[in-house]
Amino acid sequence: MLPEIELDQQSFEEILEDAKNQIARVYPRWTNYNEADPGITFLELFSWLKEMQQYHLDQIGEKNERKFLKLLGIVPQSVQPAEALLHISNVEKDRILQNREQFFADTIPFETTQTEQLIQARPMLLRTRCGKVQQELNLFGMEQGAEFRFLPFGTEPCVGNEFLIGFDSPLPAHHSFKLYFRIFNDYQVQRNAITDEDKFYPLARLRWEYWTFFGWKQANVVADGSHQFLQNGFVELELKEPMLQDEQGVFWLRVVLEQSWYEVPTLITGIYTNMLQVVQCNTLADHQDFVVDGSPRVSVSLQHRLCDDVKFFQKQQGGYKRIPSEKITKLPQQNGMLLAELELDEEVTQIRTLYQNGRYAADLKVAVGNGFPKQSYQVNIENILGDRLQVMVEEPDGAWYCWQQVMDFDASLPESRHYCFEESSGRLLFGDGEHGMAPTGAIYLVQAVTSEGIDGNVKQHQISKGLVDLPKTRMTNYWVATGGKQAESLQECFLRARVCLRRSQRAVTYQDYEQQVKKAAGLMIQNCRCVPSAKLNGAENHREENTVNIVVQPFSNGKREKLNEAYRQNLYALLDRCRLMGTKVRVLSPEYVGISIFAEIRIRPYYHNADRMIQETVQEFFNTAKWVFGDPVQYSTLYGVIDRLECVLSVDSLAIDAKGANINRNRSGDVLLPPNGLVYLNSVQYNLFDGE
Numbered sequence: 001m002l003p004e005i006e007l008d009q010q011s012f013e014e015i016l017e018d019a020k021n022q023i024a025r026v027y028p029r030w031t032n033y034n035e036a037d038p039g040i041t042f043l044e045l046f047s048w049l050k051e052m053q054q055y056h057l058d059q060i061g062e063k064n065e066r067k068f069l070k071l072l073g074i075v076p077q078s079v080q081p082a083e084a085l086l087h088i089s090n091v092e093k094d095r096i097l098q099n100r101e102q103f104f105a106d107t108i109p110f111e112t113t114q115t116e117q118l119i120q121a122r123p124m125l126l127r128t129r130c131g132k133v134q135q136e137l138n139l140f141g142m143e144q145g146a147e148f149r150f151l152p153f154g155t156e157p158c159v160g161n162e163f164l165i166g167f168d169s170p171l172p173a174h175h176s177f178k179l180y181f182r183i184f185n186d187y188q189v190q191r192n193a194i195t196d197e198d199k200f201y202p203l204a205r206l207r208w209e210y211w212t213f214f215g216w217k218q219a220n221v222v223a224d225g226s227h228q229f230l231q232n233g234f235v236e237l238e239l240k241e242p243m244l245q246d247e248q249g250v251f252w253l254r255v256v257l258e259q260s261w262y263e264v265p266t267l268i269t270g271i272y273t274n275m276l277q278v279v280q281c282n283t284l285a286d287h288q289d290f291v292v293d294g295s296p297r298v299s300v301s302l303q304h305r306l307c308d309d310v311k312f313f314q315k316q317q318g319g320y321k322r323i324p325s326e327k328i329t330k331l332p333q334q335n336g337m338l339l340a341e342l343e344l345d346e347e348v349t350q351i352r353t354l355y356q357n358g359r360y361a362a363d364l365k366v367a368v369g370n371g372f373p374k375q376s377y378q379v380n381i382e383n384i385l386g387d388r389l390q391v392m393v394e395e396p397d398g399a400w401y402c403w404q405q406v407m408d409f410d411a412s413l414p415e416s417r418h419y420c421f422e423e424s425s426g427r428l429l430f431g432d433g434e435h436g437m438a439p440t441g442a443i444y445l446v447q448a449v450t451s452e453g454i455d456g457n458v459k460q461h462q463i464s465k466g467l468v469d470l471p472k473t474r475m476t477n478y479w480v481a482t483g484g485k486q487a488e489s490l491q492e493c494f495l496r497a498r499v500c501l502r503r504s505q506r507a508v509t510y511q512d513y514e515q516q517v518k519k520a521a522g523l524m525i526q527n528c529r530c531v532p533s534a535k536l537n538g539a540e541n542h543r544e545e546n547t548v549n550i551v552v553q554p555f556s557n558g559k560r561e562k563l564n565e566a567y568r569q570n571l572y573a574l575l576d577r578c579r580l581m582g583t584k585v586r587v588l589s590p591e592y593v594g595i596s597i598f599a600e601i602r603i604r605p606y607y608h609n610a611d612r613m614i615q616e617t618v619q620e621f622f623n624t625a626k627w628v629f630g631d632p633v634q635y636s637t638l639y640g641v642i643d644r645l646e647c648v649l650s651v652d653s654l655a656i657d658a659k660g661a662n663i664n665r666n667r668s669g670d671v672l673l674p675p676n677g678l679v680y681l682n683s684v685q686y687n688l689f690d691g692e
Helices: 012-021 038-057 062-071 358-364 490-502 510-518 565-578 610-621 635-643
Strands: 083-089 095-097 102-105 108-112 116-118 123-130 133-138 162-167 177-183 204-212 215-218 220-224 233-238 251-260 268-273 275-279 282-291 297-302 310-316 319-322 328-332 338-343 350-356 365-370 376-378 390-394 400-405 418-422 427-430 440-450 474-476 525-531 547-554 584-588 591-603 648-659 677-690
Touching: 012 038, 062 490, 108 282, 116 177, 123 268, 282 358, 297 350, 310 338, 350 358, 358 365, 358 440, 510 525, 510 547, 510 565, 547 565, 565 584, 591 610, 591 635, 610 635, 610 677, 635 648
Parallel strands: 400 418, 547 584, 591 677
Antiparallel strands: 083 275, 083 474, 095 116, 102 108, 108 275, 123 133, 123 162, 162 251, 177 233, 177 268, 204 215, 204 251, 220 233, 282 350, 282 440, 297 338, 310 319, 310 350, 319 400, 328 338, 365 440, 376 427, 390 400, 390 440, 418 427, 525 547, 591 648
């Protein structure tokens, strides 16, 4: 560890006394050291100045602290908006919701993040076909939002099993829609979450189909956020043909299991149509870019809540030129959206639409740059999100140019259009002409979003109204909104930096490998342990130098499962990203060893439940979830576990038999397991006698 250097080591009195002690050596004729002497007054003044300089040199300012965090690759987090799931029920007809459509929990706004398709259809019947076995669940009489439990592929998911969802009306064709699935995950070992950044090898392969006039047709799966029913998420589908109802008037969607590596049977607790993912924010300005092919006339769909106040720009030579109003024609569409037809200049390859909330037009124009260095302007909008802020400047040539937000101007060149935003004070900062260009012209916020931060974490059933007209519908959030946070202070950021530095991102030690495996995305890891190559029996290829062997036990809800192909693919992909170069990794399955026990036990009088107490104790002793790989089964330990019970007077005899590969015994008869061995209780036989 580097030594902590203290620069402010002397007090004012010590500095002054040291200066007085040097007078006799520098000027011996000076003998008046009283405070009334003018020379002593000067010494006091300079001593005070030195003490102040030392104090400030010993301090680390906020600017320096931010530089240190930047060197670590960590920046303070800005305000984080809350997220929620909003369900809209009783939709009378299919329709499209615009991007940034607003809903409210009292006065707190929530917005959609993209255009959403609302559909009239809702699930009314669930059915599973596992060979000749068929089960069914009727959802028609259930209350909206009520949870249930349904095994889509049965208790033993097998290839060919079918899961059918019946709807009361047809799902829309030629336009994608979403279904939201809730998946049970309250097991003894919970499944690790899967994010968009994870490279996950699926544990199952599903085929989605729908019933048409020509029979079953395969649906196009646009996205599957549930990852084949492993976690809560949206499944986005697209149908190419209209659906056809059966004799009972039900429109069927079918899921066929084509490949299964499920470690536990997946369990669905909820299926929802018209479930929207909303974010607690209020968009005041936004923009959207469209790539065009150079045609003189193009059409642009305006699917945004703020489309009534929109400006159009065409990109030319790095800047954006405003398209005159006489070259713009707006046409209403059947789905409630607007279509804008634009006449463009020659060789235009990109169009930008700028949406603005008219009530904030004056605040969105921040200032007019004067070209002087180090300009600073106050943004008159409260609770604005710094990481969502974007700026354009209308420069003297009449073109609008995009400016880039940076943390500081250290790497900025004189021609760099860079700016900084201080979220705590709400100020825009610009460069000095040497590090960052100084703006000249009107400065606009082309993306501005506000959020309440932690106050957006509203409780369930609080989001109940919206700006869009949806007659006879009911909307609510069945679960609390989460994720809302206030801006992170520097102290909190340093605490987070310490945690990040302690967290292992690379696997070097055995402990690092075990930690990486336990948090593998999408998997349920019961236990894992690294085993030295020297302890492994068998082939010599296990004894290669610089090889890490890790034994992994998947959770299987009481079964003795070994690693399947999907688990191996995911584990090898994970460890390959974090291992050191030149290190080989081998993932091994557990070697299960069955233990059979015979015991003659003498019990104390008046214990009528002695057999149950003994049985539960022995079963807990051989609990596979708590057993350490390779630990021996010792007579003395098992004898002591039974003998310590209150109901036991004595253990007259105890025999342990083992069944499995690579088993040895020592002189005491203890069962020695291989390094990747795990025990399970195969059979038990007790002879109980009443004690005298």
